[in-house]
Amino acid sequence: MTSALPAADRELVRAAAHVARTRCRGDNHTMAAAGRAPDGRIVTAVNVYHFTGGPCAELVLIGAAAAQGVYELETVVAVGDRDRGVVPPCGRCRQVLLDCFPAVKVLVGRGDRVRSVPVADLLPESYVWADHQVEADTAAPSEP
Template sequence: MTTQSHPVDHELVEAAAEVARTRCRGDNHTMAAAARADDGRIITAVNAYHFTGGPCAEMVVIGAAAAQGAYQLDTIVAVGDRDRGVVPPCGRCRQVLLDYFPAVKVVVGQGDRVRAVPVAALLPESYVWADHQVEDD
């Protein structure tokens, strides 16, 4: 399967990397995420690690975006602390991103292989959460 890549939003990657460098401290916050809203704003967040399954940085950035009135995201990236670079979303985050923003692009890869791909490319044969949509009669 060939996946179409999109230009990488390097400003977005750097925003996440800056938050990872300056705000991720200790074991509670180890990942940063940045998302570009459809109006151009960049929203950032960090994960809230907890043994009970605290939210990933991507999930926190979705909530932070909504709290700021940004309900459509164009691109998202996660970056690890300790200079780990771009980290792909976990399975749960992939599914949530697909459900909330089916057209969102996700930055993945390392070094010269960093690329932005449609979230659907990260979940081939994905589950479609259709029961939350209201059908018009």
């Protein structure tokens, strides 16, 4: 992990790596995620692997954060078990993160090339569900 990465982001990677190392055991839990709230709190989670397509660690993180009263995340990262390091989010997670937290930053890259990128940069020309809500609100007919 590069020392050029801000200390808060290095701490987030360390938190996810710790959970991956200590809580991901066997085939059911192979990825850990960590997210930082605007107040600096770090929330962690693990995936639930299942042949039917259980939720990724990033999706579990969103629910775990809400359960702890964290409704905004500034930065998220996923780390694989067996010292696989930072793993970029899958397409579904990218879309869900964009829809839930349009301004969230995602840590991606390997080794000393880990960097923070806006989630929107991971989905160029994407459709943002929040835009649908704004369009629906502005398209509603006004009361006479």
